[in-house]
Amino acid sequence: MGEIEKKLTELKKLREEARLGGGQKRIEAQHSKGKYTARERINLLVDPGSFEEFDMFVTHREKGFGLDEAEYLSDGVVTGHATINNRQVVIFSQDFTVRGGSLGEMFAKKICKIMDYAIKNGVPIIGLNDSGGARIQEGVLSLAGYADIFLRNVMASGLVPQISAILGPCAGGAVYSPAITDFNIMTRDHAYMFVTGPRVVKTVTHEEVTPEELGGADIHATKSGVAHLVADTEEETLELIRKLITFMPSNNTEEAPFVSCDDPIDRINDDLNDIIPDDHNLPYDMKQVIEMVVDHGDLFEIRRRWAPNIICGFARLNGRAVGIVANQPNALAGVLDNKSSRKAAAHIRFCDAFNLPVVTFVDVPGFMPGTVQEYEGIILNGAKLLYAYAEATVPKITVITRKAYGGAYDVMSSKHLRGDLNYAWPTAEIAVMGPQGAVEVLYGKEIKKLDPEKRAEFIAEKEKDYRDRFANPYNAAKLGYIDDVIEPRNTRFRIIRGLESLAGKRDMNPPKKHGCIPL
Ligand code: HXC
Numbered sequence: 001m002g003e004i005e006k007k008l009t010e011l012k013k014l015r016e017e018a019r020l021g022g023g024q025k026r027i028e029a030q031h032s033k034g035k036y037t038a039r040e041r042i043n044l045l046v047d048p049g050s051f052e053e054f055d056m057f058v059t060h061r062e063k064g065f066g067l068d069e070a071e072y073l074s075d076g077v078v079t080g081h082a083t084i085n086n087r088q089v090v091i092f093s094q095d096f097t098v099r100g101g102s103l104g105e106m107f108a109k110k111i112c113k114i115m116d117y118a119i120k121n122g123v124p125i126i127g128l129n130d131s132g133g134a135r136i137q138e139g140v141l142s143l144a145g146y147a148d149i150f151l152r153n154v155m156a157s158g159l160v161p162q163i164s165a166i167l168g169p170c171a172g173g174a175v176y177s178p179a180i181t182d183f184n185i186m187t188r189d190h191a192y193m194f195v196t197g198p199r200v201v202k203t204v205t206h207e208e209v210t211p212e213e214l215g216g217a218d219i220h221a222t223k224s225g226v227a228h229l230v231a232d233t234e235e236e237t238l239e240l241i242r243k244l245i246t247f248m249p250s251n252n253t254e255e256a257p258f259v260s261c262d263d264p265i266d267r268i269n270d271d272l273n274d275i276i277p278d279d280h281n282l283p284y285d286m287k288q289v290i291e292m293v294v295d296h297g298d299l300f301e302i303r304r305r306w307a308p309n310i311i312c313g314f315a316r317l318n319g320r321a322v323g324i325v326a327n328q329p330n331a332l333a334g335v336l337d338n339k340s341s342r343k344a345a346a347h348i349r350f351c352d353a354f355n356l357p358v359v360t361f362v363d364v365p366g367f368m369p370g371t372v373q374e375y376e377g378i379i380l381n382g383a384k385l386l387y388a389y390a391e392a393t394v395p396k397i398t399v400i401t402r403k404a405y406g407g408a409y410d411v412m413s414s415k416h417l418r419g420d421l422n423y424a425w426p427t428a429e430i431a432v433m434g435p436q437g438a439v440e441v442l443y444g445k446e447i448k449k450l451d452p453e454k455r456a457e458f459i460a461e462k463e464k465d466y467r468d469r470f471a472n473p474y475n476a477a478k479l480g481y482i483d484d485v486i487e488p489r490n491t492r493f494r495i496i497r498g499l500e501s502l503a504g505k506r507d508m509n510p511p512k513k514h515g516c517i518p519l
Helices: 003-019 024-032 038-045 105-121 136-156 172-180 198-205 211-215 217-224 234-247 270-274 286-293 338-353 371-375 378-391 406-411 435-449 452-470 474-478 488-501
Strands: 052-054 077-084 087-094 125-129 162-166 169-171 183-187 192-194 229-231 300-302 310-317 320-327 358-364 396-405 421-424 429-431
Touching: 038 077, 038 087, 038 125, 038 234, 052 105, 077 105, 077 234, 087 105, 105 125, 105 136, 125 172, 136 172, 162 172, 162 234, 169 172, 172 192, 183 217, 183 234, 192 211, 198 211, 211 217, 217 229, 229 234, 234 300, 234 310, 270 286, 270 488, 286 310, 286 320, 286 358, 286 488, 310 338, 310 358, 310 488, 320 338, 338 358, 338 378, 358 406, 371 378, 378 406, 396 406, 396 488, 406 429, 421 488, 429 452, 435 452
Parallel strands: 087 125, 125 162, 162 183, 169 192, 183 229, 320 358, 358 396, 396 421, 396 429
Antiparallel strands: 052 077, 077 087, 300 310, 310 320
16 A cells, blocks of 8 residues: 555544544434434535535543543534535534533634634524533633634624524523524424523522423423524424525625515505404404515514514515514514514514615504513613614615504604605504594593493594594605505515615614614
């Protein structure tokens, strides 16, 4: 064997060793839990054959506490670049077969290296998380490694999209890297995220709780909002990343990829004319409205089960990706509360950071009253939403389908917050409050003085008066706060035309270090 053959054989051997991660036994253990290995996940995620690995030969440096007994090439995390739908991304994939995917000094350096690479090259960062957290044997080196990653998460925020898949445990301070990223996608039954695990919880609060109850995928999808998406399997989780990324540009200086569209832009949908019930208090499904308007009815919803009273997601209009925000009359009458305000604010800020126009559908009775909401800070949370709309400089198109009452009218991408095109359907009701509340405030004393049998008639008459005067879009249209009152069935065409006219929009906020969004 010549010298070069020997060297090539050695290289091949080392590569094979690295690909084995923590060894065949641990790979089998991973498979027996119904989980893929770090490299298998990458192969499922990226375009076939596109992955270029970095730092395969890296090993840990710290030798204490038994770490000198075994050395694993790659040190428990697989990193590199690849393409997804022919677009560049960088990826790290934590390898649970190596010391439970725990993060030490060199492991963290590998992640930092590809994050720096992504920031320099303007490409999205995708993290596949499956880890026991800080590598205990490496002590403060592990903690430092996490902080180095957190810093880069913050630096990359708003510069390149960051997506985290949670495919196994994610505990302790380790959750704060995914928390800073733009989207967390969790796999049901395998993934959990918490700041402290069930054992510590029991010690501190005496609460008995399972990992799933504390931080499983469904909990984070319904109660905390930490999970933007949940999938049943790892394959589905990775497929969601592939789809999600199609709606966003690679970085903040680019536009999202255009997809050629064969859904006619002037597709008229007569059903839209009939969707608002005659009874103003009856609900309807705003999702149907959106689906009738966007290309091929394809709405990619985010945080679907958290704050369902507001719909946030992505869609395309004539092939151009947009962010969608919409009150949902089918859930809590579409009211704005703490969660829905935060949910929409986060979505708008993502869209604004990445040049995605925001299309808003409004049917909102106002902000949710009561002690629960006030104690949880509806003042600050509602202000977040207002702030997000006001600071956004991307094209903003608003369609008021029915109610736009009170402060919620102002907040939901109104003209006053730099809405570019504000449309209303003829069924729109733009007023300080709903007829019931208004009559109660304006005529409360008179009503009390009336004979009980005359009260209902009086109230109905005053409510009708109020409705005739205020519950329409024309008072706002007269003042130019509404650019046009449009026929519902033409909504798709009108929005697409609007987006075309706004394609060259340039708007800026005053120069400053950063604003102080109420947190
Ligand atoms: C070193 C670890 C490890 C860790 C797991 N392992 N976690 N090694 N540091 N943090 C090793 C195990 O010793 C074992 O090694 C292998 O990984 C697999 O672990 P198992 O326990 O056998 O697997 P499983 O039963 O599936 O349980 C997984 C687990 C559990 C739930 C993640 O290992 C666990 O609770 N680990 C500790 C979690 C934790 O408390 N982490 C610290 C969080 S604090 P062998 O050699 O047997 O294969 C933190 C601070 C960060 O992260 C702060 C940042 C600011």
